[in-house]
Amino acid sequence: MTSRHDLQIRLERGIASLGVQLPDGAVERLLDYQALLARWNATYNLTAIRDPADMISRHLVDSLAILPYVQGSSLADLGTGPGLPGIPLAIAAPERQILLVDSNGKKVRFLREAIRSLKLENVRAVQSRVEEVEGQYDCITARAFASLRDMLDWGGHLLTKDGTWLAMKGKHPDDELADMPPGFEVRAIHTLEVPDVGGERHLIVLARTGDQAGC
Template identity: 85%
Template sequence: MTTRHDLQTRLERGIAALGLQLPAGAVERLLDYQALLARWNATYNLTAIRDPGEMVSRHLVDSLAILPYVQGATLADLGTGPGLPGIPIAIATPEREVLLVDSNGKKVRFLREAIRSLKLENVRAVQSRVEEVEGQFDCVTARAFASLADMLAWGGHLLTKSGIWLAMKGKHPEDELAGVPDGYEVRAIHELHVPDVGGERHLVVLGRTGC
């Protein structure tokens, strides 16, 4: 059986491999979040990943891998599911205001319970279609949410003039680049190396043209 100590070791190893420094207490809160997700997942099927160690690597460490590219005081995480990457980012950067967006009611109920039980005062969750969300954000994140074209068509209005969009992808999204709508541009594509996670991982950084 995997103990909390085992999970903490795996998480700390992943954080160190990414070269990150997290605030005091962040590792404990991340493990509390994983434990809550595992408990709810047994009933509500929030994620296909069931193994606690895999949850640490494929959810927590994978989310934290984009932290060096996150910028600004406000962030919206679209199609967040059970809070990925939004909750790990919010725990790692408690000074940032984070909005979690998902259209699935049971996932949003979980998000609200996570916000309450983990005392995430910098986080809000809304049940909504992306195109109906209001406000603008310095940074928008999306993990395995949609094509680049659809992401920006549905949620581009949420990006401030100088904001950046961080789209988390598996393989290099070569076939999606031509579909980026007018008014937006690809700023960079970073290959991510996530400890204990096989397969390709890429981060596409987008912004408004001329900004």
């Protein structure tokens, strides 16, 4: 069994490697979130990642890798599952209002328990299909949620006119980039270097095109 001290060392090493700055107490809250996720996962199978050390790297550090690209005062995390990347991003920036969206009831029950136990006053969770969610957000995140076309078709209405959409992908999604829906464009593609995580990681930064700015 990996000790909390060992997990903390792994987490702090990952954060240092990313070069991101977190508020006081964030590491403890991230470790509390991982512990809660591990407990619930034993019963409810919320994630295929079961090893605590892998959870630190492949869930927490991986989520924090996009922190430098998050902007605005509000964020919606679509297809969040057990809160990834939304909960780590909420812990990293408690001033930002964050909505976690998932259609799976047991995952949303976990999210609400995590929000309560971690005292995440800036976060709320809804059980809903993405296309039925209302409101608009400065930033939208999606991690292994769907193809670029599908996620924009289902959730594009949620992005403010000057907002930023951050799609987390593994391999470079050439086929998906060739099938973008009208009204949106790729602003940047970043290769992410995530410590202790094998394989490719890419962040696709999307935005509305100029002719859609009034939508």
